[in-house]
Amino acid sequence: MDAETPSESKTSWKGRPAGLPSGVPPPSVPLSFLGAAVVGLIACGIALLGTRHYVAVNPADDHVVGAAHLAMLATLSMGVLGAIHQFTPVITKEPLRSVRLSRATFLSWVAGSWLLPIGFITQHEPVVEIGGGCAALAVALFVVNMAPPLSSRAKGAPVMGLRLAVVGFVATACYGVVYVIDRRGNWFNLNGHVVLAHACIGLLAWLGLTYLSVSEKLWPMFMLAHVPGRRRSGWVGIWSLFVGVVLLSPGLLVGWAWLAVSGSLIVLIGLGAHLFSLVIHVQHRRRAADLHLWFVVTSAAWLVVGAGLGFAGTLVMRHHHHLGVALIATTICALSGWLLVALVGHSYKIVPFIIWSALRARGTSTKTNGAALMFSDLYNHRWSTIDYALVNAGIALTCFGMATSSSGWIGAGGILLVATGVVTALNLAWRPIRLFSVQRGVDPVHENLAPITSRASLRARKPTTET
Numbered sequence: 138m139d140a141e142t143p144s145e146s147k148t149s150w151k152g153r154p155a156g157l158p159s160g161v162p163p164p165s166v167p168l169s170f171l172g173a174a175v176v177g178l179i180a181c182g183i184a185l186l187g188t189r190h191y192v193a194v195n196p197a198d199d200h201v202v203g204a205a206h207l208a209m210l211a212t213l214s215m216g217v218l219g220a221i222h223q224f225t226p227v228i229t230k231e232p233l234r235s236v237r238l239s240r241a242t243f244l245s246w247v248a249g250s251w252l253l254p255i256g257f258i259t260q261h262e263p264v265v266e267i268g269g270g271c272a273a274l275a276v277a278l279f280v281v282n283m284a285p286p287l288s289s290r291a292k293g294a295p296v297m298g299l300r301l302a303v304v305g306f307v308a309t310a311c312y313g314v315v316y317v318i319d320r321r322g323n324w325f326n327l328n329g330h331v332v333l334a335h336a337c338i339g340l341l342a343w344l345g346l347t348y349l350s351v352s353e354k355l356w357p358m359f360m361l362a363h364v365p366g367r368r369r370s371g372w373v374g375i376w377s378l379f380v381g382v383v384l385l386s387p388g389l390l391v392g393w394a395w396l397a398v399s400g401s402l403i404v405l406i407g408l409g410a411h412l413f414s415l416v417i418h419v420q421h422r423r424r425a426a427d428l429h430l431w432f433v434v435t436s437a438a439w440l441v442v443g444a445g446l447g448f449a450g451t452l453v454m455r456h457h458h459h460l461g462v463a464l465i466a467t468t469i470c471a472l473s474g475w476l477l478v479a480l481v482g483h484s485y486k487i488v489p490f491i492i493w494s495a496l497r498a499r500g501t502s503t504k505t506n507g508a509a510l511m512f513s514d515l516y517n518h519r520w521s522t523i524d525y526a527l528v529n530a531g532i533a534l535t536c537f538g539m540a541t542s543s544s545g546w547i548g549a550g551g552i553l554l555v556a557t558g559v560v561t562a563l564n565l566a567w568r569p570i571r572l573f574s575v576q577r578g579v580d581p582v583h584e585n586l587a588p589i590t591s592r593a594s595l596r597a598r599k600p601t602t603e604t
Contacts, residue, residue: 157494159232160226160227160229160230160231160232160233160286161223161226161227161494162222162223162226162232162233162236162239163236164491164492164494164495166219166222166223166236166239166240166243167219167220167222167223167487167491168219168488168491168492169219169240169243170215170216170218170219170220170222170243170246171215171216171219171220171484171487171488172562172566173211173215173243173247174211174212174213174215174216174219174480175558175561175562176211176558176562177207177208177210177211177212177215177250178212178477178554178555178557178558178561179554179555179558179559179562180207180211180251180254181204181207181208181211181212181551181554182531182550182551182552182553182554182555182556182557182558183551183555184203184204184207184254184258184551185204185535185547185548185550185551185554186548186551186552186555187200187204188200188201188203188204188258189538189544189545189547189548189551190544192204192466192538192539192544192547193538193542193543193544193547194542196462196463196465196466196539197332197462199257199258199260200257200258202257202332203253203254203255203256203257203258204254204258205469206250206253206254206257207250207251207254208473208477209336209339209340209344209473210246210249210250210253210254210272211250211251211254212477213344213473213476213477213480214246214250214339214343214344215246215247215250216480216484217343217344217347217348217476217480218242218243218246218279220347220351220483220487221283221299221347221351222239223487223491224351224354224355225283225286225287225299226286227354228291228293228295228296228299228351228354229286229287229289229291229296230289230291231285231286231289231291232285232286233282233283233285233286234281234282234283234284234285235282238278238281238282239282241278242275242278242279242282245271245272245274245275245278246271246272246275246279248267248268248271249268249269249270249271249272249273249274249275250268250272251268252264252265252267252268252271253265253268253269253272254268255268256268265317266317269313269314269317272310272313273310273313273314276306276307276310279303279306280303280306280307283299283303287299287300287303294350294353294368294371294372294375295350295351295353295354295371296350297350297372297375297376298346298347298349298350298351298353298371298375299347299350299351301342301346301375301376301379302342302343302346302347302350304342304379305338305339305341305342305343305346305379305382306343308338308342308343308386309335309338309339309342309343312334312335312338312339313335316332316335330389330390330392331389331390333389333465334385334386334387334389334390335386336469337382337385337386337389338382338386340469340472340473340476341378341381341382341404341472342378342379342382342383342386344476345378345408345472345475345476346375346378346379348476348479349371349374349375349378349407349411350375352411352414352415352479353368353371353414355483355486356414356415356418356433357418359424359429359483359486360418360419360422360423360424360429360430361422361423361424362418362419362421362422362423362424363421363423364417364418364421365421368414368417370410370411370413370414370417371410371414373406373407373410374407374408374409374410374411374414375407376407377403377404377406377407377410378404378407378408378411379407380403380407381400381401381402381403381404381405381406381407382400382404383400384396384397384399384400384403385397385400385401385403385404386400388400401447405444408440408444411440412437412440412441415433415434415437419434428482428485428518428521428522428525429482429483429485429486431482431525432478432479432481432482432483432485432525433479433482435478435525435529436474436475436476436478436479436482437475439471439472439474439475439478439532440471440472440475442471442474442536443468443469443471443472443474443475446464446465446467446468446471446536446540447464447465447468449464450462450463450464450465450467450468451465459542463539463540463541463542464540466539467536467539467540470532470535470536470539471532471536473532474529474532474536477528477532478528478529478532481524481525481528481557481561482525484561484565485516485521485524485565486512488515488516488565489512489513489515489516489565490512492515492569493511493512493515496569496572514568515565515568515569515572516564516565516568517564517567517568520560520563520564521564523560524557524560524561524564527553527554527556527557527560528553528554528557530550530553531550531551531552531553531554531556531557532550532554533550534546534547534549534550534553535547535550535551535554536550537550538550
């Protein structure tokens, strides 16, 4: 066996299955982020339920800001970080700098993404400052860890998109650090336009741009779609979204309407190119329509709804300020729904793939009937359909409650988001936990509840003859 290079040894894991890129980190790295994202979703739903009265009266209240940070940091950003750690080595064909940096990033981001919302909700400034410091540390570690693969000679729209998304992540962190400092110093007017400038960078230039980039790699794989010719829509979407946010955020920050409008129009071009790319992949797919396709299409529908609400809020703001503010808050909720539905839907592809790799690394590759172990064997399809209904209903009720300033609907949406987190966690973890228990020799109560076994156990069950 050839000796590993230093960069490979820092990202390798024992028993790596054949065919898996050598730069892909151990399963525990992306799964830790994705698991924490599910916990963050549950906490976000609980926070929405607890702060529903504040949301209905003032969407900029500290309690609401805390709930929003649980959504943006502990849920969406946490899940996106897990996806980036998994797919950046695949897209660039280069390993991360080290697994230790990945684990340090995870721990720092967990601390920051929870301490910041807790500090906002409880109005304890030291907690906010510590959380902001932990989040800033996590961003720095993440950039250092991603530098080798993203600075390589790898080409393509997904690679460029991830590079720009990291820039957006850093810009979002810089905004956040200034805001944390300002909560005590109060050295500039932290009004709604300034907060919105921060939100549009985090939501579009970081989370949205990452999804646009990764989806250009995932859609062909998950839909078995081969689009002939050169796909320019991916490039147009990525660059337009980034350039649009570069104009939109400063326009909101300094109150220059012409700059904000120009940026908004370019952002719309980028999002339109993203939707056009989705349509092309759906048209050229060779896989029959399944639940993953419904997740992706519904996610795109929430993007359209968010764009429409943003346009309506801008028009209404001058004449009905409270309704305009409510519609802008609903816009952020709908755009978050775009990313949340995509995250939950892709989790039913990504998590089984990661766990399947881990099982193969331990020798499990077949079921008891001798058939090959498939990704779809690792979760319950009926519950994944229920999950689809829960997440979309939760987002719809939350958006309706925000638009109408109704605390009851917001609370109902929070309950459904909690249910989404619980169902997602149990559905994606229950069967793998039983499989790993079988591998350790801990048999379940009923043998038919664990129909998948390893090659070693199958060989052990074969009868032997004595001489």
